Amino acid sequence: MDLSQKVLAVKPSATLAIAAKAREMKARGIDVISLSAGEPDFDTPGFIKEAAIDALRKGQTKYTPVAGTLELREAICRKLKRDQGLDFTPDRIVVGTGAKHAIFNVLFALLNPGDEVLIPSPYWLSYPEMVTVLGGTNVFLPTSEATDLKITPAMLEKAITPKSRVLILNSPSNPTGRVYSKEELLALAAVLKKHPQVLVLSDEIYEKLVFDGQKHWSIAQLDPEVAKRTIIVNGHSKAYAMTGWRLGYAACPDKTLAKAVESIQSHSTSNPVSFAQAGGAVALDKGDEEAGKMKAVFEKRRDLFLDLLSKIDCFKATKPGGAFYIFVNIKKTGLSAFEVARRLLDEAHVAVVPGEPFGSPEHIRLSCACSEKDIRTAVDRMAAWVRKPGAPA
Ligand SMILES: Cc1ncc(COP(=O)(O)O)c(C=O)c1O
Numbered sequence: 483m484d485l486s487q488k489v490l491a492v493k494p495s496a497t498l499a500i501a502a503k504a505r506e507m508k509a510r511g512i513d514v515i516s517l518s519a520g521e522p523d524f525d526t527p528g529f530i531k532e533a534a535i536d537a538l539r540k541g542q543t544k545y546t547p548v549a550g551t552l553e554l555r556e557a558i559c560r561k562l563k564r565d566q567g568l569d570f571t572p573d574r575i576v577v578g579t580g581a582k583h584a585i586f587n588v589l590f591a592l593l594n595p596g597d598e599v600l601i602p603s604p605y606w607l608s609y610p611e612m613v614t615v616l617g618g619t620n621v622f623l624p625t626s627e628a629t630d631l632k633i634t635p636a637m638l639e640k641a642i643t644p645k646s647r648v649l650i651l652n653s654p655s656n657p658t659g660r661v662y663s664k665e666e667l668l669a670l671a672a673v674l675k676k677h678p679q680v681l682v683l684s685d686e687i688y689e690k691l692v693f694d695g696q697k698h699w700s701i702a703q704l705d706p707e708v709a710k711r712t713i714i715v716n717g718h719s720k721a722y723a724m725t726g727w728r729l730g731y732a733a734c735p736d737k738t739l740a741k742a743v744e745s746i747q748s749h750s751t752s753n754p755v756s757f758a759q760a761g762g763a764v765a766l767d768k769g770d771e772e773a774g775k776m777k778a779v780f781e782k783r784r785d786l787f788l789d790l791l792s793k794i795d796c797f798k799a800t801k802p803g804g805a806f807y808i809f810v811n812i813k814k815t816g817l818s819a820f821e822v823a824r825r826l827l828d829e830a831h832v833a834v835v836p837g838e839p840f841g842s843p844e845h846i847r848l849s850c851a852c853s854e855k856d857i858r859t860a861v862d863r864m865a866a867w868v869r870k871p872g873a874p875a
Contacts, residue, residue, distance in 0.1 A: 504833035516833040519851035521725040527772040537760030546753040550577030557763040581717035581730030591742040593618040597647035603841035631658040654688040657847040659802020671705040682712040688805040690721035722765040783850040790861040806850040830867040
């Protein structure tokens with residue numbers, strides 16, 4: 483079958499091969515511990531489920547407005563006011579089938595062929611693939627531990643050209659877990675103010691998972707001028723353990739963009755699932771206590787992970803301030819991340835995600851979405867693996 487040029491340009495998910503192999507090994511009865519989950523291992527809180535069940539019982543089984551029910555969009559506006567102090571109206575909110583969908587639709591609405599999208603690297607693997615499909619040009623801003631895996635104002639300034647259209651910010655970040663502070667965002671905003679052609683897509687999906695008593699900041703709440711060109715993307719998946727519900731939204735700086743995003747959505751998926759939206763509204767209004775409990779568990783697991791990993795010399799894990807990933811530098815092993823991931827699976831029966839698809843062959847990503855027991859056993863196995871003859875220790 484001949485496929486379109488567009489789809490041929492997209493890389494198949496490089497992590498799938500390892501995930502498929504881990505599944506196949508488990509099916510053969512091998513005790514594989516998976517540190518590869520990209521979703522919370524908790525169930526959705528009961529009262530959120532009840533709200534969706536209630537909506538089903540009341541017959542909310544029809545199409546809703548494409549951009550989402552007014553009830554949910556009003557709840558999103560309340561959330562943005564409460565958490566970020568930002569004033570939005572429902573006509574600037576478009577709810578899609580997950581934050582991934584919202585990001586795709588926003589980029590669809592904004593990019594012309596050749597427009598440059600600035601992506602701090604390591605990055606969430608879907609951003610560049612979306613940009614490629616949409617005819618944009620990826621411009622990566624490589625970071626390292628030297629800048630705590632974050633971009634600096636100087637890096638941003640250097641990367642901006644007249645063709646720069648969108649900067650994607652993702653704080654807390656998948657895969658690095660890095661969180662930009664208020665001061666760091668203000669410094670980036672100062673650069674952006676010199677370049678009015680650059681919009682910001684601020685992916686805040688891990689907002690509720692910020693540790694060490696720190697606060698999450700959106701660049702939109704720090705500078706009114708930058709706010710006028712910032713699209714906030716957020717969703718329910720990570721904060722309220724609602725990955726399967728497929729709810730995410732774009733909060734747009736003006737109605738024109740919101741209408742454009744809605745229009746694209748109207749010709750592809752239409753509204754997000756009607757009764758899921760009812761649960762989504764309740765989650766935003768009443769879900770923060772439960773979100774806080776899940777955060778506390780992730781934070782405890784992060785600390786355990788860091789403590790245990792500190793005993794493996796060739797794995798260097800620097801402390802993530804948020805999200806639920808530990809991004810481990812494996813350069814000292816002398817192997818690529820793919821090779822480390824493949825061998826950890828084959829030889830230690832631990833599944834991790836290699837960094838190459840996130841833009842880094844020097845890191846592996848470990849997920850805290852598993853039990854403390856699994857974390858202990860997995861790190862024991864990894865420590866034993868590096869000590870084996872022929873292993874990289
Ligand atoms: C950084 C980031 N953005 C967006 C998403 C998309 O989340 P969802 O489509 O489930 O809302 C994910 C999911 O892994 C993510 O890690």
